[in-house]
Amino acid sequence: MVNNGDTAWLLVSAALVMLMTPGLALFYGGMVRRKNVLSTIMMSFVLLGLIGLLWLLYGYSLGFGPNLGGIIGNLDFVGLRNVGQSPSAVYATTVPQLAYMIFQAMFAVITVALWTGGVVERTKFSAFLILAVLWFTVVYCPVAHWVWGHGGWLAKLGVLDFAGGIVVHISAGMSALALALLLRPRKGFKEKEPMEPHNIPMVIMGTGLLWFGWFGFNAGSALTSGGLASSAFVATNASAAAAALTWMVLGWIHRRPSVLGVATGAVAGLAAVTPAAGFIPPLAGVPIGIVAAVICYYCMVLRAKGGIDESLDVWAVHGMGGIWGTLAVGIFASVAVNSAGANGLIHGSGIQLAKQLAGVASVATFAFVATWVLGKIVDRIIGLRVKEDEEVVGLDISQHGERAYGGISP
Amino acid sequence: MVNNGDTAWLLVSAALVMLMTPGLALFYGGMVRRKNVLSTIMMSFVLLGLIGLLWLLYGYSLGFGPNLGGIIGNLDFVGLRNVGQSPSAVYATTVPQLAYMIFQAMFAVITVALWTGGVVERTKFSAFLILAVLWFTVVYCPVAHWVWGHGGWLAKLGVLDFAGGIVVHISAGMSALALALLLRPRKGFKEKEPMEPHNIPMVIMGTGLLWFGWFGFNAGSALTSGGLASSAFVATNASAAAAALTWMVLGWIHRRPSVLGVATGAVAGLAAVTPAAGFIPPLAGVPIGIVAAVICYYCMVLRAKGGIDESLDVWAVHGMGGIWGTLAVGIFASVAVNSAGANGLIHGSGIQLAKQLAGVASVATFAFVATWVLGKIVDRIIGLRVKEDEEVVGLDISQHGERAYGGISP
Amino acid sequence: MVNNGDTAWLLVSAALVMLMTPGLALFYGGMVRRKNVLSTIMMSFVLLGLIGLLWLLYGYSLGFGPNLGGIIGNLDFVGLRNVGQSPSAVYATTVPQLAYMIFQAMFAVITVALWTGGVVERTKFSAFLILAVLWFTVVYCPVAHWVWGHGGWLAKLGVLDFAGGIVVHISAGMSALALALLLRPRKGFKEKEPMEPHNIPMVIMGTGLLWFGWFGFNAGSALTSGGLASSAFVATNASAAAAALTWMVLGWIHRRPSVLGVATGAVAGLAAVTPAAGFIPPLAGVPIGIVAAVICYYCMVLRAKGGIDESLDVWAVHGMGGIWGTLAVGIFASVAVNSAGANGLIHGSGIQLAKQLAGVASVATFAFVATWVLGKIVDRIIGLRVKEDEEVVGLDISQHGERAYGGISP
Amino acid sequence: MKKIEAIIRPEKLEPVRTALAEIGVFGMTVSEVSGRGRQMGVALQWRVGEYRVEFLPKVKIEAVVLDEDVGKTLNIIVRKARTGDRGDGKIFVLPVDNAIRIRTGDEGESAI
Amino acid sequence: MKKIEAIIRPEKLEPVRTALAEIGVFGMTVSEVSGRGRQMGVALQWRVGEYRVEFLPKVKIEAVVLDEDVGKTLNIIVRKARTGDRGDGKIFVLPVDNAIRIRTGDEGESAI
Amino acid sequence: MKKIEAIIRPEKLEPVRTALAEIGVFGMTVSEVSGRGRQMGVALQWRVGEYRVEFLPKVKIEAVVLDEDVGKTLNIIVRKARTGDRGDGKIFVLPVDNAIRIRTGDEGESAI
């Protein structure tokens, strides 16, 4: 039976998650150089179109269609066949299946958008589009099915991922790393040319929208309105707050309290609490956020030291934050909070942590390897990277024939 | 009886539609030259005050008050008389009438804001305010009554307009065209001086907010939370996604995949699906979006070739997009989706298409003619256009005594 | 019993209020000079972390924990002890207490952020953080308890404050004034150096988000979804609209209709209606907004004439707007609208006005004095103000080691 | 060779550029500057008050031209940039010792 | 006539402008530039690291003055723009062949 | 003393700056300008059409150097800023009458 309070909440949540993609576009766009801001924004924004469409056509079916061997959904839901105004029998049983489907669509869109942070300022737009379609089909849809699909093998194993620590953050983070390695650094990176973020207020604006939208992402993943959604909401805010502060302190210890640092910390905290939000007592968001900031901070230092130009640190923030958060489920989870969850270490059982580890390891490996292979293929066929002079001029002009900010004009 | 799930959804939707006006201000503001950005933003933003107030005072009564001859509402609801916390007997019968009233208020605000895109960079602010009041009273309120008012003549005829294809987009689009013709082109337009958009990230930010808010616009127009709202939500996103991609492809064929193009396509798709969202199977959003992008794209080419300076193409995008979408109801509608709707061509009946045509023709003609007359009157009395040197200096300084971005400052 | 329509509405409202803090960051950030924009944004944004965390740890307990002598909450709710998925017995009894708690958290965050408008462009960041913690603990939590806490002395007296006219706006406004007096003017203020707002579109963007979020603030304070929320929603919009227009007219009388003026007026109207929104007939929002604009406008003139550098006029807009709105409850309130409210002057009783006056006087005095003392203490210990050359260079570089907009870059 | 520096109203850039192109002066470098002179500044509004901005937006054109082209270049600029109101701007002529085209390394007159 | 180009700290523009106005030097053109010299650049922060910015914001004042005004103009600028720390900037004096006021077409000394 | 004004491609600033530092030329002032010359403008896109932008972004380097350093400075700039394609830019050499360091008041050659 459709419950209209639950439906209101899920539709709002879907809208909130949709807004995260423009938010991410600003978050990333503000951090690149002026000549690449449109290109960076476009790599997120266009996915609202591309993935938004593919999800209806076949993505939802692959991810959430009736299960084939634990690996993938079948084609029963292709083109929204059998997806209507009444609830699904197995997912979100109090809201129209269409609402659940579109909520999930927004997750698919932003997951692809997330990994673009690793490849900005040098990727050929046409190659990017092809890669996005392949990645969505070969990596995202299967992983979503494994973890969230009715009958998915990781779901059956008992791996818990409330709102996408594995499906969204680990998969995006590992893929960004694979692609950054394939693409090699931006021109000037090795020479330590300054790559100053061109507009930090834009980054903050984006962070604000991300944080706002994340309430839909995490608390919406309760799929009902009520106690569980409220609990997940609080855990989310707790982790974001704790991580933002922690990052500020870490930055202060080394230099000064950075605005970009607070924004980065908030995102790290939000990413880390994602898999856990609805399984843990809300105050556990605090330690999750603090540890997330520390892990992500030093992973970022490491990445930079390693000379890897994973440009906007998707691996360090989302990949490693997502891994930590997924494991944290195995530590902090409690069935008193969510009877569909489990008890973690603190509440008396180590088994869940082992399961979480299995989930992390399998998806991290799969995402990295599959993405590498897909990237290699696209690179062979049409080349992933723009020509050197196109990179020098900037991708806004070379890929899109536009520039972000008008020049001298009458 | 007030249902609190439905009320939650409608209040959220009202808030979402409110946000579209600042969103539109950014969408338009980013596309004009630096010297006119505040003026452009102001022409949208001030309407939150002006129309927001008039709607309470008399607009709602004219639009939705008890019917006078199918033409207009009477004055029973003036100053919110008889509009209270209990539901209306005829509109949105599960939510407080105040909620329905304020939801409708936001539509009135943005409709006026929409046509300002046709007249930016040259309209005198005082004249604009007078024109806005007249237009709201003489065009918007009657048209809203005809189509949505209980007893409105187009409603009685059976014309369907789910969320404002006719009331909002066609009326705004045709009016923008009329006013652009009256005002004549901006200085420099004929000479093909480049009028470079001064801030494309601002346009994208605006597009993001518009897309987000449009879920309230379209899915909120279900006036209840549940299956119909979910269906309209999905159709909306489908059309936006399909149109954004289609526009990108069209641009690519001629030149390169443009960021501004993707944003424009998304808006065209959103406008086109508006009248149809809650009457069609959600996947029908895809063909609606694709065709909308093609129609709007070539109408824009045509408009430019015609030497008409309808500056930000409200006619091409909203007017023609709205016409296509309204007709599309007659093609794709199905009573299986919404029993209060009808069956279109595909589901076996051509009658609805004829009705839709009648609705389109009458409102398009009325809006164009009435707006032309109103514009002429205002022009005679105080002049619609700023003086040439005011236009040259820019409207921010000449009309508002402000400039958007500070100069050299200590 | 948890009602899921009400919970959906309250969670959405909490998210909306959260978004107001980034909105405020942009609103303030656009009004300062380019060299201080990050510092200004940071003073709001970091509070999402700092106050967001402290609220969970002890703030909610001090504000809403079981009452100690009418003055403060006890420590029963420290670290979210006893705060769970079931409703509180005394607050918001149809939603999970966690939802109520996090809704309140967002109020605490933005209240602190509000007064930063008085001290921007010269405050040492470390001193600011310490002051924020002290102020939150010594001023905000007690005042929230007095007015909203079960058993708070002002609540018991019968003072009405629907959504925070006293708790949020008066306390922030008076505190901003106290701190501005303590800190003394910015360098160049006395010499009337132009301090041009560096980005007015950013201010408008911020205003749009504030207005949007304010629906959660005011209508969310109904704590249920239905008639009362709808009524508060309408009153809020009415006041904002009326005040925005009034401010425009006042500005026009003296000079020209200013974009910044419309934005400022809207915020004044929103602040003023805050304490009244759910107690008054919605149309009373109109006179409240008009009077608010007049009062705040001339208070701003006065403040400037007085040579006081309360930089972004928190006192004039929020302090005086909040005072007017709180008194307006005593004029316009009606039990026909909200049976938990009272009748004001117009509906036959002067007593409520006297009570409101008591509330205003006590909190205004307390906030001013307590903040002065706290400021003095922090100033003595580590100094509130940056060094002169740090102020000259700008706080972005001197406090945060960052600059907002990248320089010449390859 | 002389360097011509013209400070003009921003809206006059297009007409000046076009007119110079017609007489074969293509090469130029342009920048946005702020100017002050007989034309007073402008009063802008703040929320309730106003403040003076002393500097107004101008555009600076820099073009190095051959000695024989100086006269007609000045002529064109004066004609095309004039409105007759204060604030039309100034043109300065400065001596140049040498010019080099980076692409080819050409020096002197052939470089411009 | 000489052209005076002064590169100064941005925060010194106001005092310099005011002081020059007092001695009758009103006309000037100002622009935002980035400078480098003995004053080192500045280290800015990135999310976890830092990067050096070699160029610091400066303001360039360009004013063409009569030969007899050069001395006092330089004097004022030096006095008003000095802090004594590295990075105060430089003044350069360049010869000018001619000046034209666009509004009137006046040439030479009467144009400035 | 000579003033060297080089208009170069923005992406060449870093290499030029570094190479100049190696030969001891540290002081310089840099600004973002828009240039026009043999290099055509660029066609940018609008929603359905395109428009020409006549001016392309360039960077202007201004450096006052001692007479004896002019040659090698020019040399370095030409070498480091060249790509061989149209639009590489120009260098102009202008005479300078005097230079002053604001911090110390030093005049002439010792000021730069």
Ligand SMILES: Nc1ncnc2c1ncn2[C@@H]1O[C@H](COP(=O)(O)OP(=O)(O)O)[C@@H](O)[C@H]1O
């Ligand atoms: N002496 C000067 N040196 C450099 N630039 C000047 C000088 N005088 C004027 N300018 C520039 O020329 C612009 C126009 O000068 P102004 O005196 O206002 O008008 P007009 O030349 O029409 O009398 C100024 O804004 C400034 O940029």
Ligand SMILES: Nc1ncnc2c1ncn2[C@@H]1O[C@H](COP(=O)(O)OP(=O)(O)O)[C@@H](O)[C@H]1O
């Ligand atoms: N040789 C030069 N040519 C052009 N501009 C210079 C030169 N030397 C310095 N400048 C400008 O002057 C500014 C201040 O110079 P700097 O050497 O840092 O300080 P100071 O003059 O106090 O020793 C620089 O940032 C640069 O803009």
Ligand SMILES: Nc1ncnc2c1ncn2[C@@H]1O[C@H](COP(=O)(O)OP(=O)(O)O)[C@@H](O)[C@H]1O
């Ligand atoms: N005569 C000139 N005066 C001033 N600047 C010039 C002149 N000619 C060219 N420039 C500048 O040099 C840049 C490059 O010149 P261009 O003719 O396009 O290339 P190239 O020098 O390689 O032939 C232009 O964009 C412009 O900024």
